Amino acid sequence: MTPTLMGRWQTRIILFFIVGLPVTLLFALAWTRDFSDPGFTMVFLVLMTIFLVGMVLDPAYILVQSLRWENDWPFAFQLFFSICEFLVVLALIAADWLPFAHASVIDDPEMRKMLFSHFAVVVTFSILALLGPLQVFLPRWRYKGGEVGRL
């Protein structure tokens, strides 16, 4: 991939709505089978936090990219930094900085398992979407560094 900053942000928003939210909904339903389960809302809140952390980190990624001759962003980087974003969110929870999640959430093995699994599922589908299917609907997206709209 060869995203621009605007392209990163726009693609992140697209993936959040097209992949993140629906996949999280299906995942939460399958995992908890109960809307009132604290885990149900937790995965959505974590998803949203990862989304915001990513938006904040995107300019830093663009800086790294500008040091690369190809000015590109290999899929392997995408995966690696997605994991980093997730770890940042976990760290924020552990530090008790997030209003919706108490640090104890991390200590609960059941909850921990759920968060890790949720992340693995979402990141897999997101990267699969980036590897091609998105272009089927948005044929200009790949030429615009990830931005939508006309060329």
Place this chain on the structure above:
Amino acid sequence: MFPLRIEISHQQENGETATSFVLLPEAGLYTVGRNVDQSIIFEDDRISGKHLTLDVSPSAIVIEDVGSTNGTTIDGREVRKEVWDLRRSLVLAGIVTLHVVSTVGIDEGPVTLNAEDRHQTIVAERGSFGEQHEREVQAFHELFMGRQIVDINAISQSGHLKFERDFIAIGGGIGSFTWVDHLRVFGVGAERIGVIGENEICHANYERYCQASQIPRHERLRSNSASTPDNVWGFPGYALREAIQALRLGKISGVRGIFQVFMEPVLAESYTPRAGDVFRSLEVEMQRIGWDSMFRKGIVRALRKTSDGRYAVFFKAAAGVAGEKRNCIALARHVHVATGYPAVNFVNDLARFRIEHRERSGHVVNAYLDHEHVYEHMALAEHTTVIVRGRGIVASRILQKLAETRAKNAANITVVHLMRSPINHRAGARFGRARRSVFNDVEVQPFNWPKSCWGGELRTRLEAMPQAQRARALAVLGGTTTAIRSDWIELAEQGQEEGWYRKIYGSVIAMEPHGDTVRVTIERSGDIARKDAIDADYVIDCTGLVGEVTNSSFLADLLATYSLPRNELEPAGKERPASRGGIMVTNDFEIAGMRHGSGSVHCSGQICGGGHYAPVDSFLGLQYAALRAVDHLSVIGGAVPPLGPVRSFSGWLKWCRGVAP
């Protein structure tokens, strides 16, 4: 004994030499000159209008200078009328050399021509000298010569009008194909589209270049997985298709490509598709969109605006039904021009050698032209010394072929790799904060341009740059590069260790025959006093193709008639002829000066190189240019319905099912 193949070197007024081949398909009288009614035409004032005739019979070729101003010579001797000694070159006005290439000549049986044997080959038509024919040809050319706008009534009354379409593609290569493919996917019916080109198969000419530069169908191209000229969306890419195909055959190793796509270019070498896979996919897509029904075989002579707001394409159709007129006109509302490399230019010293020492020309070859005889000879010879000149991707591929020839035949081959100067591993090109890496004296990048030139930050930046700044940027971002391939690295190391491969740094200052070899005198870089002479059996020049658009008489005429501007380039190195850029186009790839009422002319490929989109002459670049042009058509005339997400998706489903769009 036919067709006869003649190699033509033309030293042009700017000092460059263009090489092309002409086929004489049958016995008869062929004419050579500057006039448009000649069988072989040179657009050069030093050649007379009617310069020479070749009376070709199965037993001999009789040449006759028909009163030219600057004369015709063989070995410096003036020629009037005589039987051509085919071992000798014919020189017209001191600047054009004709040489019969096929060693199997007249009286020695048939000359078989296979695909790779024909390179930039023009089939000459016999000049039938009936007066009526001549008058007719004259009248046809008078319709467009010297006119910017052709009267539509004159066209319909001329009797040459062949067909009318909404869209016509000129060229018929992969550039035309991507444009037509996009039109079809956007929803334009095949009956509204026409294509005029020299080869029925869109990748024929490209494949010829591949074959000559040693990329047969099973070898891999320098292209990426998602660069899919047969598929508008780039999905599924070639890596995924290759994996699926391999898994069907039960070969797990086939999924390797998918890992490459995921890891490239940092943790794995970049994935590149096999040439044969790309060609086969194009053949399937040609079938799907009805390419055959749109295609007309012919050579385009001129493009003109018409008085009714359309365009007229003047072309010479390939010989078809006897008695049918071959000078034809087609009318279109929108035209796309993608004619590819006009001719192969040799570097100056190489061209000079080939002209001065014609009998040795087989020993000094261009890597992009057919030179199989070199490998065939090597396989049998006791010992051969080869100089490989240049360090681009083609040089890498030629070195691989030499190593293969050496290993396969246990042949004794010494390879001298000549480069102008060493490149320090920290001296790669710099752009912004980034630097290109250098490996074994060659700057390396997976593709011809940094990846983001196709669709990232660099595409946007180049588009926004003023011309002069862009010319500088293009010189830095492009240049001579090769890809990192572990097998190539291994070969070079192994060759150096075993002593059959060595690198030397310097410039060629002289090349002359020496015994059975070619003596190449080299001035070592950084040490002007030191000159080395190497006696080589063969010199393979890999310094690249130079595409000069005015080498195509069609483009030269178009540029002159409408005073179309060209892109300016940074001067190339001293060994390569300075080249001007291609035709200047807008960001939508429209040739602005050709706008005519609601009609438009778009362009893509090498002939508009050096402009706002660096990789325009690549698979993905051609796809980008096609998408921009067809998007533009959907805006300007409403000629094409727009392609939104829903229609895009349904078009993709049709592609997957192999159903016509």
